[in-house]
Amino acid sequence: MATIKDVAKLAGVALSTASLALGEGGRVSPATRQKVLEAARELNYQKNGFAMDLKRSQTRTIALILSDLSGPYFSELIQSVQDFALSRGYDLIACSSVGGQDSTAVKFLREKRVDGAIVLAHNVSNEVLQESAREGFPIVVLDRVVLGDYLINVLVDGEQGGYEATKYLIEQGHRRIAYISGPVNSYDNIQRYSGYQRALSEHALQELKKWNVIGHFTQEGGFQATKMLILQGDLPEAIFYANDEMALGGMKALAESGIRIPEQVSVIGYDDIFQSQYVQPSLTTIRQPKYEAGSMAAHLLFQALEGQFVNKSYKFSVELVERNSCAPSLVRK
Amino acid sequence: MATIKDVAKLAGVALSTASLALGEGGRVSPATRQKVLEAARELNYQKNGFAMDLKRSQTRTIALILSDLSGPYFSELIQSVQDFALSRGYDLIACSSVGGQDSTAVKFLREKRVDGAIVLAHNVSNEVLQESAREGFPIVVLDRVVLGDYLINVLVDGEQGGYEATKYLIEQGHRRIAYISGPVNSYDNIQRYSGYQRALSEHALQELKKWNVIGHFTQEGGFQATKMLILQGDLPEAIFYANDEMALGGMKALAESGIRIPEQVSVIGYDDIFQSQYVQPSLTTIRQPKYEAGSMAAHLLFQALEGQFVNKSYKFSVELVERNSCAPSLVRK
DNA sequence: CTGTTAGCGCTTTCAC
DNA sequence: GTGAAAGCGCTAACAG
Numbered sequence: 042m043a044t045i046k047d048v049a050k051l052a053g054v055a056l057s058t059a060s061l062a063l064g065e066g067g068r069v070s071p072a073t074r075q076k077v078l079e080a081a082r083e084l085n086y087q088k089n090g091f092a093m094d095l096k097r098s099q100t101r102t103i104a105l106i107l108s109d110l111s112g113p114y115f116s117e118l119i120q121s122v123q124d125f126a127l128s129r130g131y132d133l134i135a136c137s138s139v140g141g142q143d144s145t146a147v148k149f150l151r152e153k154r155v156d157g158a159i160v161l162a163h164n165v166s167n168e169v170l171q172e173s174a175r176e177g178f179p180i181v182v183l184d185r186v187v188l189g190d191y192l193i194n195v196l197v198d199g200e201q202g203g204y205e206a207t208k209y210l211i212e213q214g215h216r217r218i219a220y221i222s223g224p225v226n227s228y229d230n231i232q233r234y235s236g237y238q239r240a241l242s243e244h245a246l247q248e249l250k251k252w253n254v255i256g257h258f259t260q261e262g263g264f265q266a267t268k269m270l271i272l273q274g275d276l277p278e279a280i281f282y283a284n285d286e287m288a289l290g291g292m293k294a295l296a297e298s299g300i301r302i303p304e305q306v307s308v309i310g311y312d313d314i315f316q317s318q319y320v321q322p323s324l325t326t327i328r329q330p331k332y333e334a335g336s337m338a339a340h341l342l343f344q345a346l347e348g349q350f351v352n353k354s355y356k357f358s359v360e361l362v363e364r365n366s367c368a369p370s371l372v373r374k
Numbered sequence: 375m376a377t378i379k380d381v382a383k384l385a386g387v388a389l390s391t392a393s394l395a396l397g398e399g400g401r402v403s404p405a406t407r408q409k410v411l412e413a414a415r416e417l418n419y420q421k422n423g424f425a426m427d428l429k430r431s432q433t434r435t436i437a438l439i440l441s442d443l444s445g446p447y448f449s450e451l452i453q454s455v456q457d458f459a460l461s462r463g464y465d466l467i468a469c470s471s472v473g474g475q476d477s478t479a480v481k482f483l484r485e486k487r488v489d490g491a492i493v494l495a496h497n498v499s500n501e502v503l504q505e506s507a508r509e510g511f512p513i514v515v516l517d518r519v520v521l522g523d524y525l526i527n528v529l530v531d532g533e534q535g536g537y538e539a540t541k542y543l544i545e546q547g548h549r550r551i552a553y554i555s556g557p558v559n560s561y562d563n564i565q566r567y568s569g570y571q572r573a574l575s576e577h578a579l580q581e582l583k584k585w586n587v588i589g590h591f592t593q594e595g596g597f598q599a600t601k602m603l604i605l606q607g608d609l610p611e612a613i614f615y616a617n618d619e620m621a622l623g624g625m626k627a628l629a630e631s632g633i634r635i636p637e638q639v640s641v642i643g644y645d646d647i648f649q650s651q652y653v654q655p656s657l658t659t660i661r662q663p664k665y666e667a668g669s670m671a672a673h674l675l676f677q678a679l680e681g682q683f684v685n686k687s688y689k690f691s692v693e694l695v696e697r698n699s700c701a702p703s704l705v706r707k
Numbered sequence: 708c709t710g711t712t713a714g715c716g717c718t719t720t721c722a723c
Numbered sequence: 724g725t726g727a728a729a730g731c732g733c734t735a736a737c738a739g
Contacts, residue, residue, distance in 0.1 A: 055726040090485030092716035095424040095731050111449035119444045132478035135443055135468040145465035152423030321654030388710040425732035428715050
C-alpha cells in the first residue's frame with residue numbers, strides 16, 4: 042500500500058512537503074501541491090488513519106455504545122447523537138457491547154480508540170467505565186449512576202415513570218395489576234419496578250408474586266410471560282409491561298387467546314417506541330425523552346471534550362401518553 | 375496519560391518486557407509479569423489502540439456501513455453480521471453514511487480504519503468504493519453491483535420481488551394497482567419498480583402515472599403519498615408499497631380516512647420488517663433474506679480477508695409472505 | 708527470560 | 724516555500 046513516502050518520492054519532494062500539500066491549510070506553492078496531488082492520485086494513495094490519530098492523539102470521533110445495535114428503542118437516540126456530533130464536525134461510530142467485557146465496546150473504551158463515548162449498555166460494568174474515563178476521555182452514561190471524574194450521568198426518572206403508569210391504572214379503577222419485568226438486575230427495570238411498588242402501596246394494594254413475571258425486555262419474552270399469565274387462569278385486570286417491546290409481544294399473546302384489549306384487560310407499556318402508535322389498539326405508554334436525552338448527552342460530552350465545566354448529573358422526567366390500550370375497570374366485584 | 379514506557383519504568387523492566395507481559399502468550403517469568411501488571415494497575419495504564427493498530431497494521435475490526443443507523447430494516451442485518459464477526463474474533467463497528475462524501479463512513483473507508491467493510495448505503499458512491507477496496511481491504515456491497523478487485527457483491531433479487539408482489543395482486547383479480555415508490559434513483563427502488571412494470575405488462579395492464587407516487591422509503595413519506603392518492607378521489611384496488619415502512623405509514627393514512635384494508639383496498643409491502651406482522655391487519659409482503667444476506671456478506675468478507683478465493687457476486691431470491699392485508703377483488707365492473 | 712533496537716505512517720517544529 | 728529530523732505508543736525481531 043502506498044504511503045506518503047511513496048507519494049513524496051514520486052513527486053520529487055520531501056516527505057514533510059507532501060504531508061503539507063495533502064493537508065488543508067499548508068503553506069506550499071500551488072505548483073508543488075499540484076505535483077503531490079497528481080502523484081497521490083497516480084499511486085491511489087490513501088492516508089492511514091491510525092498513523093494520523095496516533096500523531097495527533099485525537100480522532101474527532103465519538104462512540105455510542107449500546108447493548109444491542111439493533112433494538113428499536115435506540116433509533117431515536119442514535120439519531121439525536123448523530124445530528125449533534127455531525128454538527129460539531131465529529132464522527133460517530135456505534136459499537137455493541139454484546140460479549141460483555143470482551144466486546145468491541147469495551148475494547149474501544151479501554152484502548153481510547155475514540156475521543157469520548159456515550160454509553161447505554163447495561164452489560165458494561167461500572168469498573169470499566171470508571172477506569173476508562175479520564176482527562177481527555179469523558180464518558181456520558183445514560184442508564185445508571187456511575188460516579189467518577191470525567192463521568193457524566195444523564196438519567197431518565199424511571200421510578201417516576203413506573204409510578205405514573207401504575208397510578209394511571211389504579212385511577213382507572215384497576216386493583217389487580219400485573220408487572221411484566223425486564224431483567225431483574227437491570228437498572229431500568231429496578232427503577233420502574235420500584236415505582237410500581239410505590240404506587241401500589243400508596244393505594245394500599247397488595248402485590249402478588251404470581252403476577253410478576255420476567256419478560257427480559259424482549260418481544261418474545263413478553264409473549265411468553267403473557268402466555269404464562271393466561272395459563273395461570275386468573276387474569277389480572279391490567280398489565281404493566283416494563284417496556285413496549287414486551288407489551289407488543291404480550292398483546293399478540295392476548296390476541297391469540299381471544300382476550301380483548303382494553304375491554305378484558307388494560308395494557309400499558311413503557312418507552313413509547315415508534316411502533317406503539319401503530320399496533321391495534323394503539324398502546325398507552327410512558328414516553329421517554331429519548332431524543333432529548335441523546336441531545337443532552339452529546340451536548341455534555343462535547344462540553345467536557347472542550348474542557349468546559351459540566352454538571353455531573355442530569356435527570357429527565359417522563360410523561361404518560363394516553364392511547365387506546367387501557368380502559369376504566371368495570372366494577373366486577 | 376500513562377504509556378507502556380511508564381509502566382516499564384515503574385516495574386523496573388525494559389519496555390519490551392512490559393509489552394510482552396501485558397500481551398497474551400508472552401514468555402515472561404510469572405514474577406516479572408506480576409510486577410508489570412501491578413505497575414500497570416497502579417498507573418491505571420490502558421493500551422493505546424492506534425499505536426497497536428499502526429504497528430500491527432491490522433485492527434481485527436470490520437465496519438458495517440449503513441445509510442442510516444436507525445432504520446428498522448437494518449436490525450436483522452446488523453445482528454447477523456455481528457454474530458458472525460464475533461464468532462471469528464473480530465470486532466464490528468457501525469458507521470453511518472449520513473453526510474455523503476464527508477461522512478464518517480467514507481472516512482473510515484478511505485483511511486482504512488478497519489480491516490474490511492460491508493456496505494449498504496446508497497449514498498456512498500461507486501468511486502469511493504472502488505478506490506478504497508484493495509489488497510487487504512475487501513469490501514462487500516449489499517445494495518448494488520459495483521465491479522472491481524476486492525469488491526464483492528451480495529444481492530437480493532429486487533426485480534423478482536417486485537414482479538411477485540405485483541403478480542400476486544393481479545392474480546387476486548386486481549387491475550388497478552398503484553406503486554408507491556422509494557427514491558427514484560435508489561437501486562432497490564429501480565429493481566422493484568421494474569418488476570412491477572414487467573408484471574403489469576405481462577398481463578397487458580396499463581401503468582397509470584397518477585398511481586405512481588414517491589414515498590421516499592419512509593413511514594412519513596408513505597403516509598403522505600397515500601394521502602395524495604386518497605385526495606385524488608380515484609382509489610386503486612391495490613397498492614404496492616416499495617417497502618414496509620411506507621406501507622405502515624400508508625395503512626395509517628388509509629385508516630384515518632376510514633378506508634378498510636383489505637376490503638376496500640389491498641396493500642402489499644416489501645422487506646418484511648419486524649413490525650409487519652404486528653400491524654392490523656398484518657401486512658402481506660415480500661420477505662428479504664436479510665439475516666441470510668448479512669451472514670453471507672460476513673462470510674465472504676472473512677474469506678477475502680483470509681486471502682481465499684471468493685466469487686464476486688451472489689444473488690438471493692425472495693419470497694412472498696401472505697398475511698391479511700390483501701383480499702381478492704370483488705368484480706366491480 | 709529479558710533488554711536493545713528498529714520501525715509502523717504520519718504530523719510538526721525548526722532550520723535553511 | 725521546502726526539507727531534515729524527531730517522535731506519537733506500540734510490537735517484534737534479534738541479541739544477550
